[in-house]
Amino acid sequence: MTTEWIAKNRTTLIVTVVVLVAAYVFYYAANDIAPSMYTSAWGYAIPLVLAALVGVIGERSGVVNIGIEGQMLVAAFAGFFAAAYSGSLIVGVLSGIGSGLILGGFLAWTTVKWRMDQIIAGVVLNIIATGITSFYYQPGKLLPGLMPSFDVPLLSMIPLIGDVFFSGTSIFATLAIVAALAVHFGLFHTRWGLRTRSVGEYPSAADTAGINVERLRLINVTLAGSLAGCAGVYLSMDASSSFERNMVAGRGFLALAIMIMGAWRPLRAFVMAIFFGFINAVASQLQQSGNIDVPPQLTGTLPFVVTIIVLAIAAGRVRAPGAVGQPYVKGDQ
Structure with a gap:
């Protein structure tokens, strides 16, 4: 860590220190509710982190992935019912991740090879996912068991961080x-x-340098689908033990907003996901405490309201990759 790097990232470091200090103060000052709130926040953030990374990889490659919602939904469906019918959690997990890969490949092929409008391709994917999972849904199915949990050696012993991220994970x-x-x-x-x-910023220059733009985009968007698969499997097999229609509940779209607010950078998106997880935990705590008489449907919208506010503040302060959303045709640029 050089002096130049510290000077360049001074603001980020200061904000990080302030947030960590505030988190520890709240953790020890309100130890009756803080641990559960932090754990709840991280649980809500896990699929958002994975889904936001799908968006980051896709858009850094020049492909907009509006279909993250559908990828997660199909993965949740495939993972849960594969495990329920086979009696094996491993089969369920592999089925969910595999479905994410298949849908990632579908999106990649339609947008990169067929040069279909990327927004429309993502919307089509979401519609197909909603239709398939609703039509083939069968109530009453159960998982053969619970997903295993474990403590990460050494890291689980760190106060607060270990308790939330690495203990019983x-x-x-x-x-x-x-x-x-x-x-x-x-x-x-x-x-x-x-x-x-380079293929997400200036694909013609990348092509001139000998990079196969189409192949790299196909590979990246397809493989990123595995992360969407993991997010979906987490929702139906880890965060809960059941599948419900439309259970993703907008998390795929929220992940895209998190990606933008994270400036298309993975670690910033990770932090923003935790922030929105905490907002959701605050909404749940307000509802459970009984201090306010507000319908749960209204408090459940709090993360999305905050999303709109933060996006409005961040508008114009972040820049998307230069070629995002633009199909590349060799020789046109």
Whole structure:
């Protein structure tokens, strides 16, 4: 960590320190409600982190993925019912992740190879996902067991951070953290990341440099679908033990907003997801405390209201990748 890096990121470091201090103060000052609120916030944030990373990888490659909602929904459906019928959680997890990959490949092929409008392709994916999961839904099915939990050695012993992130955690919670770190490192410190950012910013220049723009976009958008699959499986097999129609409940769209507010950077998106998780935890706490007489449907909209406010504040302060949403035709630019 050089002096130049510290000077460049001084504001970020100051905000991080202030937030951490405030979090620890609240954790110890209100230890009757703070631990449960933090745990609830992280539980809500896990699928948002995974889904936001799907958007980051796609848009850094130049492809808008409006279909994250549908990918998560189909993965939740496929994972839950595959596990219920097979009697194996592993089969369910693999089925959910596989469905995410298939739908990621569908979106990649229609937008990159067929050059279909990316917004329309995502909307079509969402409509198909809603129709399929509603038509084939069968009530009364049960999972063969609960997803296993574990403590991460050493890290689970850290006050607050260990209790929330690494104690009694699940594979998907740990995956969300590892994936955010891995995607950040990959995008900004590897050859793959340099090439991905180049095809998302200036694909004609990348093509001139010998990068196969279409192939890289196809690979990135398809593989990113596995993260959407993990997010969906988490919702139906880890956060709950059942599948309900439209259970994703707008999280895919919220993840896109988180991606934008995170400036298309994985770690910032990770932080924003936790922020919205905490907002949801605050809404739940207000409802449970009985201090306010507000219908739960109204308090449930709080994260989305905050999303609109933060997006309005952030408008014009972040810049999307230069070629996002634009199909690339060799020789046209």
